[in-house]
Amino acid sequence: MKPRLGRAVAVSRRAAQRGVTSIEYALLASLIAIAIVAGVSAAGGANGDSWTAWAAKLSAAIESVLGN
Template sequence: MLKDLFTSEAGVTSIEYALLGALIAVAIIAALSATGQENGGIWGRWTASFLSAISP
């Protein structure tokens, strides 16, 4: 019974996917943090341009 517990691979795949998802989340957060100030300026200019284009 104890041997079966240690040799079972039933939850291995889900743990691997969870670790991969966490790694991707960390990479996204790091990328957004590194370019955070630049992205704010880009989105601010885009929003201003869009609002001026749709205003009567």
């Protein structure tokens, strides 16, 4: 009976280790996602300002051509 108990403990430890590993991967993935969101937000703000300035210049050019 002892070999079965030892096998059950080994299987239980492997299952616990898989659970810990999956939690570690989930934490790592969430940190990567947070970094991506922060980077995109920072770049998006600067990029949005460039598009706004370009759109204003284009509108001014169109208005000067049309004479409005």
